[in-house]
Amino acid sequence: MTLADDSPRTVTAPAVPAPPDPTPPPVPRRRGPSLSRNRWGYAYVAPFFVVFGAFSLFPFLFTAWVSLHDARLSDISGGTFVGLDNYAALLGNDFFWNALRNTITIGVLSTVPQLCLALGLAHLLHYKLRGRTFFRTVMLVPYATSIAAATLVFATLFGRDYGIINTALEAVGLDRVDWESGTLSSQVAIAVIVTWRWTGYNALIYLAAMQSIPGELYEAAEMDGASKWRQFLHVTIPSLRPTILFTVVVSTIGAVQLFGEPLLFGGNGATTGGARNQYQTLGLLMYQQGWTNFNIGQAATTAWAMFLIILAVVGSAALVGRYRARREGARR
Amino acid sequence: MTVRRRARAAAGATLALALLTTGCGGSDGGDDGDQITLTLGLYGTFGYEEAGLYDEYMRLHPEITIEQSVVAQSGPYYQALQTRLAAGSGMADIQGIEIGFVSDVAANHADAFVDFAAEENADELESQYYDWKWDQASTDDGRVIGLGTDAGPQAMCYRQDLFEQAGLPTDPAAVSALWPTWEDYLATGQQYLASPTRQEGSAFVDSPNSVFAPAVRQGDTTYADEDGNPVVEDSDGVQSAWALASQAAGDGLTARLAQFSDEWNAAFSNGAFATIACPSWMLSYITSQLGDEGAGLWNIATLPGQSESGSTWGGSWLGVPSSGEHVAEATALAEWLTAPEQQVRMFTEQGFFPSSSVAAESPEVAGATSDYFSGAPIGQVFGDAAAAVRRTPISPYDTQIQDAFSAALTTVADGSRDPDQAYADALAAIEQITG
The missing domain is CATH 3.40.190.10 (Periplasmic binding protein-like II)
Structure with missing residues (x-):
């Protein structure tokens, strides 16, 4: 018994140490799997499962059920059963393929620069800089900004007639760009918003992973005469590989679900994603089907298609990860 | 000690469940004694509160309290109204209906609303309106699901x-x-x-x-x-x-x-x-x-x-869900709010043009000019x-x-x-x- 231990239990403990007891102390019953104790455990976890059941599992299954019906929003459970017709219609729907294409291009346009920038920023912040904590905190500010606020500000910046970006372009002698109405330009603009918002977040994740890379690796590399750049390529990147895979998966899921930015970028609340649907993503298409056109059966189908796409992406990422792990295991 | 711990555990679990369930609990406007609370579900700016119409009605009918809840835009408002129509519950005593969805409501949910064409004073009501305004809220079989407010x-x-x-x-x-x-x-x-x-x-x-x-x-x-x-x-x-x-x-x-x-x-x-x-x-x-x-x-x-x-372009109606608790009182309020005298006031004070031809032809409206x-x-x-x-x-x-x-x-x-x-x-x- 130490001096520091002054919990109430010690009050009842004998002041004088008792002589050693010849019989072994009885096994404490604490860890026994008795049901009467566990019952409270169930009670504690119940709220989670009630919430999960009500707000995740039930909607998930109900969405699947609705997707098999020709249902309107005002009569969700009264639609007629149409089997897989909604899925067949979706595959033959130009709007779906257009939205899928947009989702992929915006996803690539935002995810790739975002992760590259994050990696670079994390590397810089890994050095001993003056005011390092300040920079690290500042990087998380975009992430803490609401999507709506950020998008509205960016939409103003990208405005055709009165936007500051076009004013700047004009000032340096370039032509004004009608950001919103062009296909590539609108997608780039939206990708900029996404990149701005998520780069800092990913950089912090990379930074945390970098800090767990043992310093000896760098010392050894330095002794072998590797430059900082070579150290980055051959020490940092390989050590970060699982983290990079993680951020790729998370960013991809985010990209498939992209919704708020394209919805608000047009500025007039339209769910079309531009007059030619030039930046309508799958999430926005689903919203348009369900909540503008009130065709909730078709919207449920699109929701399930999105789920399957995410499942495929995550599944292939997991396969890649496992394949790499196995190959590296074999190499050792 | 076990008892105390168990009691504490029970309290914890109860608290967790209580927190969970209260989130879903509704706060139905209770009626104290003979007092009746009528609720209006609206969108955008109907302007009744600003024009003081609720206060005046409550002065005229001391037994009635009026509360309104307003959704900023008619789109989200209608999405919520549709889910409530699908569930058959949760509606206010009076619901605003916009021109964008009045025809959907008339075609698919007419049964959920009071039929103003079946009211005793239906002819009088109809005669106050521009015929197109009255017709737009009518169903094929002649039901009328709402009383017009403004027009565009x-x-x-x-x-x-x-x-x-x-x-x-x-x-x-x-x-x-x-x-x-x-x-x-x-x-x-x-x-x-x-x-x-x-x-x-x-x-x-x-x-x-x-x-x-x-x-x-x-x-x-x-x-x-x-x-x-x-x-x-x-x-x-x-x-x-x-x-x-x-x-x-x-x-x-x-x-x-x-x-x-x-x-x-x-x-x-x-x-x-x-x-x-x-x-x-x-x-x-x-x-x-x-x-x-x-x-x-x-x-x-x-x-x-x-x-x-x-x-x-635009314009709205007030409908009275027939499933409400105070249908008669709500119908009376909807008729009062949309009556020509009130439409005139809504025009002179809030700038909403009447859908009532009687109101539009009154000197206060017909002779109005705008300095701006x-x-x-x-x-x-x-x-x-x-x-x-x-x-x-x-x-x-x-x-x-x-x-x-x-x-x-x-x-x-x-x-x-x-x-x-x-x-x-x-x-x-x-x-x-x-x-």
Whole structure:
């Protein structure tokens, strides 16, 4: 018994140490799997499962059920059963393929620069800089900004007639760009918003992973005469590989679900994603089907298609990860 | 000790469940004694509270307390109303119904609302309204699901200073005489565009939608036939409105702005366009965009083509869900709020144009002028417009169909589509809506 231990239990403990007891102390019953104790455990976890059941599992299954019906929003459970017709219609729907294409291009346009920038920023912040904590905190500010606020500000910046970006372009002698109405330009603009918002977040994740890379690796590399750049390529990147895979998966899921930015970028609340649907993503298409056109059966189908796409992406990422792990295991 | 720990564990679990369940609990307006609480579910700005109508009604009926809940935009409001209609519960005693979905409610949910055509005073109620307003809330079998509040008869607003600069007349009568028809309006637009003294960079009209939206409702059919079935390609309203609006867009008469976008809002104060179609509610929109600096800049002329037919955009009704607890009291309140005397007050105090012809013809409305709009006789302008409306059937998808055309016209205006392609785009989008 130490001096520091002054919990109430010690009050009842004998002041004088008792002589050693010849019989072994009885096994404490604490860890026994008795049901009467566990019952409270169930009670504690119940709220989670009630919430999960009500707000995740039930909607998930109900969405699947609705997707098999020709249902309107005002009569969700009264639609007629149409089997897989909604899925067949979706595959033959130009709007779906257009939205899928947009989702992929915006996803690539935002995810790739975002992760590259994050990696670079994390590397810089890994050095001993003056005011390092300040920079690290500042990087998380975009992430803490609401999507709506950020998008509205960016939409103003990208405005055709009165936007500051076009004013700047004009000032340096370039032509004004009608950001919103062009296909590539609108997608780039939206990708900029996404990149701005998520780069800092990913950089912090990379930074945390970098800090767990043992310093000896760098010392050894330095002794072998590797430059900082070579150290980055051959020490940092390989050590970060699982983290990079993680951020790729998370960013991809985010990209498939992209919704708020394209919805608000047009500025007039339209769910079309531009007059030619030039930046309508799958999430926005689903919203348009369900909540503008009130065709909730078709919207449920699109929701399930999105789920399957995410499942495929995550599944292939997991396969890649496992394949790499196995190959590296074999190499050792 | 076990007892205490168990009690604490039980308390913890109870608290967790309590937190969970209270989130779902409703707070039904309880009735204390004989006191009755009536609730109104509304969207946007109905302005009843601001005009003091609730206070007055509660003074007249001390046993009644009125509460309202307001959703900012009618779109989300209708989404919520639809889920409540699907569930058959959760509705207020009085629900606002907008022109964008009145036909859907009439076609699919008429049973959920009190039928005003079956009220004892139905003839008296009907006689107060413009016949098109009464008809738009009617079902095929003659039920009437709501009482009209305001209406949106349309005129054409124009910037006097920009007209003068471009060498066009500025007097409302002379300006109205410039465009008896839409073709004349487009010709005036060409004249404006060609004027050497025109303010640099200013367009004739804000958006092709300022041509399309009014013109489409001047045809015999808009988006639906007599039975409310969607007919888009065969509609004479659509055909003429598309021809006119796509011409305006293709000829560069518009400022290439999507209405209600941020750029459009900004363009008001920058004098980027000289005319805009003005439903009566647009006046307060312009006023709020321009503020005091805009006083005296704008004036109001007659809508092109009005001698054929007037045109309306917007307007609402009050419906009484028949599942409510206080249906009789709610019906009485809805009738009072929409009665001609109150519609007159809503016009003089809040600027909502009456859907009651009795109210519109009263001297307070008919003789009203607006200082902000250069003394324009707004009562008479909009009264004439409302009286000139021929009834056009509305369909459940009017809002979405119009948005599809409006988006397609935007692509013509910005040059990314030629008119035929854009028309095909619009039809494809409409098929997604009605199909």
